[in-house]
Amino acid sequence: MKFKFLILIFLITFIFISGCFEQAQREKEYKTPPMFGPPSLNVYGKLLDYYEQDNLTIFKIQSEIVNWELNNTYLEIKSKLEVSYNFTYDYLRCIEQNWYSTKQECKNHFYKKYNISEKCKNIVELPEKGLFYVKCDIKFDLIKGNNYVFYFMKLSEKEGFWDRVIYISENLTEYKKRGKWKHKKDLVIDQMTTTEGEEGEKREIEPGRIRAVKIIPTKIIAGEPTELKILLINKQNNEIKYKINDVKLNGCEKINFDSSEKLITANSTKELIFNVTCTKLDKDSLEGKIKFIDELDNEHTISIFKQFLTIEEL
Numbered sequence: 001m002k003f004k005f006l007i008l009i010f011l012i013t014f015i016f017i018s019g020c021f022e023q024a025q026r027e028k029e030y031k032t033p034p035m036f037g038p039p040s041l042n043v044y045g046k047l048l049d050y051y052e053q054d055n056l057t058i059f060k061i062q063s064e065i066v067n068w069e070l071n072n073t074y075l076e077i078k079s080k081l082e083v084s085y086n087f088t089y090d091y092l093r094c095i096e097q098n099w100y101s102t103k104q105e106c107k108n109h110f111y112k113k114y115n116i117s118e119k120c121k122n123i124v125e126l127p128e129k130g131l132f133y134v135k136c137d138i139k140f141d142l143i144k145g146n147n148y149v150f151y152f153m154k155l156s157e158k159e160g161f162w163d164r165v166i167y168i169s170e171n172l173t174e175y176k177k178r179g180k181w182k183h184k185k186d187l188v189i190d191q192m193t194t195t196e197g198e199e200g201e202k203r204e205i206e207p208g209r210i211r212a213v214k215i216i217p218t219k220i221i222a223g224e225p226t227e228l229k230i231l232l233i234n235k236q237n238n239e240i241k242y243k244i245n246d247v248k249l250n251g252c253e254k255i256n257f258d259s260s261e262k263l264i265t266a267n268s269t270k271e272l273i274f275n276v277t278c279t280k281l282d283k284d285s286l287e288g289k290i291k292f293i294d295e296l297d298n299e300h301t302i303s304i305f306k307q308f309l310t311i312e313e314l
Contacts, residue, residue, distance in 0.1 A: 038153055038155050039153070039154040040151065040153045041066075041077070041150075041152040041154075042065075042151045042175070043065070043077070043150045044064055044065040044066075044147065044149045045064045045065070046064075047060070047061055047143070047146055048060040048062055049144055050140070055080070056161050057078070057081055057140075058076060058077070059076070059078075059150065060074075060076050061074075061150070062075075064147075065296070068176075068178075068182045069182075069295070070295050077150070077162065078160060079162040079163070079164065079165050080163055080164055081137045081138050081140075082135055082136070082137060082163070083119070083135070083138050083164065084134065085110075085116065085133070085134045086129070086133050087132040088133065090110065091110065091131060110132070116134065116136070119139055120138065120139060121136060121137050121139055122136055122137045124136065138165055138168070142168070146170070147170070148169065149167070149169045149170070149171065150165065150167075151167040152165060176296040176297055176298060177298065180294070180296070180298040183294035183300065186235055186240060186292070186295075187234060187240060187290065187292050188233050188235065189230050189231060189233065189272075189305070190231040191230060191231075191305065191308075192230060193215055193216075194216040195214060195216060196215075216308075217310040218306075218308060219310055220276065220278050220311045221313075222278065222311050222312065222314065223278075223279050224277065226278075227273055227274070227275055228274045228275075228286055228309075229271050229272065229274075230272045231269055231271060231272070232264060232269065232271075232290070233269050234265065234269070237266045238266050239263050239265050239266055240263070240264050240292050240295075241292060242261070242262055242290055243259065243262070243291050243292075244257055244258065244288060244304070245291065246288050246289040247274065247289075249276055249278065249309075250282035251278055251280040251281045251311075252276050252281075254275070254276065254277040255274060255275070255276050255286075256274070256276075257273065257274045257275070258272075258273075284309045285307045285309060287305060289304065
């Protein structure tokens with residue numbers, strides 16, 4: 001009896017100490033601000049006008065893309081005329097691989113490669129920022145009415161203007177490719193798996209939701225056509241072109257689906273239907289690929305996956 005009492009006291013003490021530790025951890029996490037990079041803005045559009053005012057440059061832009069999203073907006077952006085280049089990684093590689101006989105020749109290589117002397121005035125190297133970190137004032141050679149890509153960055157807490165112009169370019173293709181990462185999840189799928197809830201009722205899992213319930217396998221009758229469905233979800237506010245290919249389900253004689261290029265409208269869902277005829281299943285999942293083109297003309301591939309299939313004889 002005494003031993004059980006000591007065990008009980010130990011458990012209570014352990015739970016109390018654990019709770020205090022977890023609370024301290026939560027408070028620490030709450031007080032520690034998340035680490036993010038400096039705010040940035042990128043814009044592609046027509047330069048309507050630009051001029052200097054109060055040591056800032058005012059850009060008037062009719063945008064087509066803002067932060068890699070289609071956005072037809074008139075913008076007035078104030079920014080300082082600084083631009084930065086960090087050549088440290090390539091500079092070290094140049095030295096280690098002996099591209100040139102001296103370090104200065106390596107520096108000259110990158111000055112020449114990126115036309116720094118043509119793009120910049122008042123060039124300053126900031127070694128405390130990196131081994132080869134260059135800051136300068138941009139030499140503007142912009143033509144009103146032309147289209148450009150602008151990159152801005154905010155490094156201070158001062159309101160009303162962007163601290164730095166990072167980059168200005170006419171290369172729209174390169175800009176769109178840089179924004180590919182932002183659109184890789186424009187299209188997603190839901191397996192439309194049937195589950196059994198606590199009261200025994202059957203229901204479909206909602207897109208993006210996970211429930212701790214029993215999953216009911218989808219039955220395929222051996223030798224008989226069976227319809228399998230997957231939900232395609234467009235999370236963008238633009239229509240998207242897509243095409244299904246490379247669909248397979250081991251052990252099935254026939255898999256029929258629409259392989260033509262299709263459109264899914266903005267912020268919508270669409271059922272993808274696969275008609276299969278199987279005499280056996282070597283693998284309990286339907287697999288395939290969906291290729292789609294995002295609003296910046298980048299191509300993406302996502303995986304089709306329909307699990308929890310089972311085959312039954314008549």
